[in-house]
Amino acid sequence: MKIQDAVINDAPAACEVLRRSISELCVADHGNDPAILAAWLRNKTPEIVASWIAQVDSSLLVAIEHGAILVVGSVTDAGEIILNYVSPDARFRGVSRAMLAALEARAIERGNTRSTLSSTETARRFYHANGYAEDGVKTRNYGTNTGYRMAKSLTAQIVDHVS
Template sequence: MLIRRARPDEAAEICDVLRRSIAELCGADHHDDPAILRRWLANKTPKIVEGWIAHPDNFVLVAVEEETVLAVGIVRHDGEITCNYVSPDARFRGVSKAMLAQLEAIAQDHGNDVCHLISTETAHRLYLSAGYEDCGVPQGKFGTTSSFPMLKRLTGESHTS
Protein backbone atom coordinates (compact mmCIF):
# COMPACT_ATOMS: atom_id res chain seq x y z
CA MET A 1 0.00 0.00 0.00
CA LEU A 2 1.16 3.50 -0.88
CA ILE A 3 -0.25 6.79 0.45
CA ARG A 4 0.23 9.69 -1.94
CA ARG A 5 -1.37 12.92 -3.20
CA ALA A 6 -4.62 12.38 -5.06
CA ARG A 7 -4.83 13.20 -8.76
CA PRO A 8 -7.81 14.93 -10.40
CA ASP A 9 -8.25 11.96 -12.76
CA GLU A 10 -9.00 9.80 -9.69
CA ALA A 11 -12.01 11.88 -8.59
CA ALA A 12 -14.62 9.33 -9.76
CA GLU A 13 -12.86 6.44 -7.99
CA ILE A 14 -12.37 8.54 -4.85
CA CYS A 15 -16.03 9.48 -4.96
CA ASP A 16 -16.98 5.79 -5.19
CA VAL A 17 -14.83 4.98 -2.12
CA LEU A 18 -16.44 7.84 -0.16
CA ARG A 19 -19.99 6.85 -1.10
CA ARG A 20 -19.46 3.13 -0.42
CA SER A 21 -17.72 3.81 2.90
CA ILE A 22 -20.56 6.01 4.11
CA ALA A 23 -23.36 3.78 2.83
CA GLU A 24 -21.83 0.42 3.82
CA LEU A 25 -19.71 1.16 6.89
CA CYS A 26 -21.38 4.09 8.66
CA GLY A 27 -24.69 2.42 9.54
CA ALA A 28 -24.25 3.41 13.21
CA ASP A 29 -24.47 7.01 11.99
CA HIS A 30 -27.13 6.99 9.27
CA HIS A 31 -29.23 4.04 10.53
CA ASP A 32 -30.15 3.31 6.88
CA ASP A 33 -32.27 6.47 6.88
CA PRO A 34 -32.58 7.53 3.21
CA ALA A 35 -32.88 11.23 4.12
CA ILE A 36 -29.65 11.19 6.14
CA LEU A 37 -27.82 9.25 3.43
CA ARG A 38 -29.07 11.65 0.73
CA ARG A 39 -27.80 14.68 2.69
CA TRP A 40 -24.47 13.03 3.55
CA LEU A 41 -23.82 11.85 0.00
CA ALA A 42 -25.01 15.04 -1.72
CA ASN A 43 -21.53 16.56 -2.00
CA LYS A 44 -19.77 13.28 -2.86
CA THR A 45 -19.66 13.79 -6.62
CA PRO A 46 -16.65 13.57 -8.95
CA LYS A 47 -16.87 17.30 -9.78
CA ILE A 48 -16.89 18.30 -6.09
CA VAL A 49 -14.06 15.86 -5.30
CA GLU A 50 -12.02 17.43 -8.15
CA GLY A 51 -12.60 20.79 -6.44
CA TRP A 52 -11.34 19.41 -3.13
CA ILE A 53 -8.20 18.11 -4.86
CA ALA A 54 -7.60 21.47 -6.56
CA HIS A 55 -8.29 23.63 -3.49
CA PRO A 56 -5.01 25.21 -2.31
CA ASP A 57 -5.84 24.76 1.40
CA ASN A 58 -6.37 21.00 1.08
CA PHE A 59 -3.99 18.08 1.01
CA VAL A 60 -6.02 15.25 -0.49
CA LEU A 61 -4.35 11.87 -0.09
CA VAL A 62 -5.23 8.42 -1.35
CA ALA A 63 -4.09 5.04 -0.14
CA VAL A 64 -3.60 2.80 -3.16
CA GLU A 65 -2.66 -0.77 -3.91
CA GLU A 66 -1.33 -0.84 -7.44
CA GLU A 67 -3.80 1.70 -8.88
CA THR A 68 -6.84 0.80 -6.77
CA VAL A 69 -7.91 3.49 -4.32
CA LEU A 70 -8.40 1.97 -0.87
CA ALA A 71 -8.97 5.15 1.14
CA VAL A 72 -9.08 8.92 0.94
CA GLY A 73 -8.06 11.51 3.50
CA ILE A 74 -8.02 15.30 3.55
CA VAL A 75 -6.19 17.64 5.89
CA ARG A 76 -6.35 21.42 5.61
CA HIS A 77 -3.40 23.75 6.18
CA ASP A 78 -4.86 24.67 9.59
CA GLY A 79 -4.67 21.04 10.81
CA GLU A 80 -8.34 20.18 10.34
CA ILE A 81 -8.88 16.65 9.08
CA THR A 82 -12.03 16.87 7.01
CA CYS A 83 -12.06 13.38 5.56
CA ASN A 84 -10.74 9.90 6.37
CA TYR A 85 -12.77 7.18 4.65
CA VAL A 86 -11.79 3.63 3.76
CA SER A 87 -13.25 1.35 1.12
CA PRO A 88 -15.32 -1.50 2.57
CA ASP A 89 -12.94 -3.78 0.64
CA ALA A 90 -9.99 -2.57 2.75
CA ARG A 91 -11.58 -2.30 6.20
CA PHE A 92 -9.61 -3.70 9.19
CA ARG A 93 -6.31 -3.73 7.26
CA GLY A 94 -4.76 -0.72 9.02
CA VAL A 95 -5.43 1.60 6.09
CA SER A 96 -7.34 4.22 8.11
CA LYS A 97 -4.66 4.32 10.81
CA ALA A 98 -1.90 4.68 8.21
CA MET A 99 -3.86 7.44 6.46
CA LEU A 100 -4.44 9.23 9.77
CA ALA A 101 -0.72 9.13 10.60
CA GLN A 102 0.13 10.65 7.21
CA LEU A 103 -2.52 13.38 7.57
CA GLU A 104 -1.12 14.25 11.01
CA ALA A 105 2.44 14.35 9.63
CA ILE A 106 1.37 16.81 6.91
CA ALA A 107 -0.43 18.97 9.46
CA GLN A 108 2.65 19.02 11.67
CA ASP A 109 4.93 19.82 8.73
CA HIS A 110 2.76 22.87 8.11
CA GLY A 111 3.31 24.19 11.62
CA ASN A 112 0.28 22.79 13.39
CA ASP A 113 0.60 21.64 17.00
CA VAL A 114 -2.94 20.24 16.95
CA CYS A 115 -5.13 18.27 14.57
CA HIS A 116 -8.86 18.62 14.91
CA LEU A 117 -11.78 16.84 13.30
CA ILE A 118 -15.39 15.87 13.67
CA SER A 119 -15.69 12.10 14.04
CA THR A 120 -18.56 9.89 13.08
CA GLU A 121 -19.93 7.41 15.59
CA THR A 122 -18.38 4.70 13.42
CA ALA A 123 -14.84 6.14 13.59
CA HIS A 124 -14.94 7.48 17.15
CA ARG A 125 -13.09 4.50 18.68
CA LEU A 126 -10.40 4.69 15.96
CA TYR A 127 -9.67 8.30 16.83
CA LEU A 128 -9.72 7.68 20.58
CA SER A 129 -7.22 4.84 20.08
CA ALA A 130 -5.01 7.20 18.04
CA GLY A 131 -4.81 9.74 20.88
CA TYR A 132 -7.68 12.08 20.00
CA GLU A 133 -9.85 13.50 22.75
CA ASP A 134 -13.44 14.66 22.66
CA CYS A 135 -13.45 18.46 22.84
CA GLY A 136 -17.04 19.54 22.59
CA VAL A 137 -20.66 18.59 22.63
CA PRO A 138 -21.61 15.91 20.07
CA GLN A 139 -23.32 17.41 17.04
CA GLY A 140 -25.61 16.05 14.39
CA LYS A 141 -24.08 16.35 10.92
CA PHE A 142 -26.31 15.60 7.94
CA GLY A 143 -29.06 14.62 10.39
CA THR A 144 -27.04 11.95 12.19
CA THR A 145 -27.53 11.63 15.92
CA SER A 146 -23.93 12.30 16.94
CA SER A 147 -20.72 13.65 15.47
CA PHE A 148 -17.85 14.16 17.89
CA PRO A 149 -15.57 17.23 17.83
CA MET A 150 -12.09 15.88 18.64
CA LEU A 151 -8.51 17.07 18.81
CA LYS A 152 -5.04 15.69 19.22
CA ARG A 153 -1.93 17.52 20.28
CA LEU A 154 0.90 16.65 17.92
CA THR A 155 4.33 15.94 19.37
CA GLY A 156 7.68 14.75 18.15
CA GLU A 157 9.77 15.68 15.15
CA SER A 158 8.27 16.98 11.95
CA HIS A 159 8.06 14.79 8.87
CA THR A 160 8.71 15.50 5.24
CA SER A 161 5.76 15.36 2.89
Protein backbone atom coordinates in the same frame (compact mmCIF):
# COMPACT_ATOMS: atom_id res chain seq x y z
CA MET B 1 0.33 0.55 -0.44
CA LYS B 2 1.37 4.10 -1.27
CA ILE B 3 -0.16 7.28 0.15
CA GLN B 4 0.06 10.29 -2.13
CA ASP B 5 -1.58 13.55 -3.05
CA ALA B 6 -4.69 12.91 -5.13
CA VAL B 7 -4.78 14.11 -8.73
CA ILE B 8 -7.87 15.13 -10.67
CA ASN B 9 -8.01 11.72 -12.41
CA ASP B 10 -8.45 10.11 -8.96
CA ALA B 11 -11.77 11.91 -8.39
CA PRO B 12 -14.19 9.22 -9.70
CA ALA B 13 -12.54 6.35 -7.79
CA ALA B 14 -12.07 8.48 -4.66
CA CYS B 15 -15.74 9.45 -4.85
CA GLU B 16 -16.72 5.80 -5.06
CA VAL B 17 -14.67 5.01 -1.93
CA LEU B 18 -16.34 7.86 -0.05
CA ARG B 19 -19.84 6.80 -1.09
CA ARG B 20 -19.29 3.10 -0.33
CA SER B 21 -17.63 3.81 3.01
CA ILE B 22 -20.51 6.02 4.14
CA SER B 23 -23.26 3.76 2.79
CA GLU B 24 -21.81 0.43 3.89
CA LEU B 25 -19.71 1.19 6.97
CA CYS B 26 -21.42 4.12 8.68
CA VAL B 27 -24.77 2.46 9.34
CA ALA B 28 -24.42 3.25 13.06
CA ASP B 29 -24.56 6.91 12.05
CA HIS B 30 -27.18 7.02 9.29
CA GLY B 31 -29.26 4.03 10.41
CA ASN B 32 -30.12 3.33 6.76
CA ASP B 33 -32.37 6.40 6.86
CA PRO B 34 -32.71 7.43 3.19
CA ALA B 35 -32.98 11.15 4.03
CA ILE B 36 -29.82 11.16 6.16
CA LEU B 37 -27.92 9.07 3.64
CA ALA B 38 -28.99 11.32 0.76
CA ALA B 39 -27.89 14.43 2.66
CA TRP B 40 -24.53 12.87 3.53
CA LEU B 41 -23.87 11.70 -0.03
CA ARG B 42 -25.15 14.85 -1.76
CA ASN B 43 -21.70 16.43 -2.05
CA LYS B 44 -19.90 13.16 -2.82
CA THR B 45 -19.81 13.46 -6.60
CA PRO B 46 -16.75 13.14 -8.88
CA GLU B 47 -17.02 16.83 -9.77
CA ILE B 48 -17.06 17.96 -6.15
CA VAL B 49 -14.26 15.58 -5.18
CA ALA B 50 -12.23 17.01 -8.08
CA SER B 51 -12.83 20.51 -6.67
CA TRP B 52 -11.55 19.33 -3.27
CA ILE B 53 -8.41 17.97 -4.94
CA ALA B 54 -7.83 21.38 -6.54
CA GLN B 55 -8.21 23.37 -3.30
CA VAL B 56 -5.05 25.19 -2.25
CA ASP B 57 -5.77 25.41 1.49
CA SER B 58 -6.07 21.67 2.11
CA SER B 59 -4.56 18.36 1.03
CA LEU B 60 -6.58 15.45 -0.30
CA LEU B 61 -4.59 12.22 -0.07
CA VAL B 62 -5.31 8.74 -1.38
CA ALA B 63 -3.86 5.39 -0.42
CA ILE B 64 -3.37 3.23 -3.50
CA GLU B 65 -2.57 -0.47 -3.78
CA HIS B 66 -2.45 -2.39 -7.06
CA GLY B 67 -4.03 0.60 -8.82
CA ALA B 68 -7.06 0.76 -6.49
CA ILE B 69 -7.81 3.56 -4.03
CA LEU B 70 -8.25 2.08 -0.55
CA VAL B 71 -8.59 5.22 1.57
CA VAL B 72 -9.39 8.88 0.96
CA GLY B 73 -8.27 11.48 3.49
CA SER B 74 -8.10 15.24 3.67
CA VAL B 75 -6.61 17.75 6.08
CA THR B 76 -6.84 21.53 5.99
CA ASP B 77 -3.78 23.72 6.32
CA ALA B 78 -5.16 24.60 9.78
CA GLY B 79 -4.81 20.96 10.87
CA GLU B 80 -8.45 19.88 10.70
CA ILE B 81 -8.95 16.37 9.33
CA ILE B 82 -12.10 16.63 7.21
CA LEU B 83 -12.06 13.21 5.48
CA ASN B 84 -10.75 9.76 6.38
CA TYR B 85 -12.87 7.13 4.67
CA VAL B 86 -11.80 3.57 3.93
CA SER B 87 -13.11 1.28 1.22
CA PRO B 88 -15.18 -1.54 2.70
CA ASP B 89 -12.82 -3.88 0.82
CA ALA B 90 -9.83 -2.62 2.87
CA ARG B 91 -11.34 -2.25 6.34
CA PHE B 92 -9.30 -3.57 9.31
CA ARG B 93 -6.06 -3.76 7.31
CA GLY B 94 -4.37 -0.77 8.96
CA VAL B 95 -4.83 1.50 5.96
CA SER B 96 -6.98 4.02 7.86
CA ARG B 97 -4.29 4.27 10.55
CA ALA B 98 -1.63 4.80 7.87
CA MET B 99 -3.77 7.52 6.30
CA LEU B 100 -4.31 9.18 9.67
CA ALA B 101 -0.54 9.26 10.22
CA ALA B 102 -0.05 10.81 6.77
CA LEU B 103 -2.73 13.44 7.46
CA GLU B 104 -1.14 14.29 10.81
CA ALA B 105 2.29 14.51 9.15
CA ARG B 106 0.86 16.93 6.58
CA ALA B 107 -0.66 19.01 9.40
CA ILE B 108 2.76 19.13 11.09
CA GLU B 109 4.39 20.17 7.78
CA ARG B 110 1.90 23.07 7.68
CA GLY B 111 3.03 24.21 11.14
CA ASN B 112 0.23 22.77 13.26
CA THR B 113 0.76 21.49 16.80
CA ARG B 114 -2.83 20.29 17.14
CA SER B 115 -5.17 18.29 14.94
CA THR B 116 -8.97 18.47 15.14
CA LEU B 117 -11.79 16.52 13.53
CA SER B 118 -15.45 15.63 13.75
CA SER B 119 -15.83 11.88 14.15
CA THR B 120 -18.71 9.64 13.26
CA GLU B 121 -19.98 7.10 15.78
CA THR B 122 -18.45 4.45 13.51
CA ALA B 123 -14.93 5.94 13.74
CA ARG B 124 -15.03 7.27 17.31
CA ARG B 125 -13.25 4.29 18.92
CA PHE B 126 -10.64 4.38 16.13
CA TYR B 127 -9.79 8.01 16.89
CA HIS B 128 -9.71 7.38 20.66
CA ALA B 129 -7.28 4.51 20.04
CA ASN B 130 -5.10 6.90 18.04
CA GLY B 131 -4.81 9.57 20.73
CA TYR B 132 -7.79 11.82 20.03
CA ALA B 133 -10.07 13.02 22.84
CA GLU B 134 -13.49 14.65 22.87
CA ASP B 135 -13.09 18.38 22.47
CA GLY B 136 -16.35 20.25 22.38
CA VAL B 137 -20.04 19.78 21.97
CA LYS B 138 -21.37 16.98 19.80
CA THR B 139 -22.62 18.33 16.48
CA ARG B 140 -25.41 17.31 14.14
CA ASN B 141 -23.99 16.21 10.79
CA TYR B 142 -26.29 15.42 7.86
CA GLY B 143 -29.18 14.81 10.23
CA THR B 144 -27.23 12.48 12.53
CA ASN B 145 -26.40 13.22 16.15
CA THR B 146 -22.96 11.70 15.84
CA GLY B 147 -20.52 14.52 15.10
CA TYR B 148 -18.01 14.09 17.93
CA ARG B 149 -15.57 17.02 18.02
CA MET B 150 -12.14 15.60 18.83
CA ALA B 151 -8.58 16.90 19.09
CA LYS B 152 -5.05 15.64 19.53
CA SER B 153 -1.78 17.35 20.32
CA LEU B 154 0.79 16.84 17.59
CA THR B 155 3.64 18.27 19.71
CA ALA B 156 5.14 14.86 20.57
CA GLN B 157 4.96 13.86 16.92
CA ILE B 158 6.74 17.06 15.90
CA VAL B 159 9.64 16.12 18.19
CA ASP B 160 9.70 12.58 16.73
CA HIS B 161 9.37 13.95 13.18
CA VAL B 162 12.31 16.34 13.67
CA SER B 163 14.59 13.82 15.43
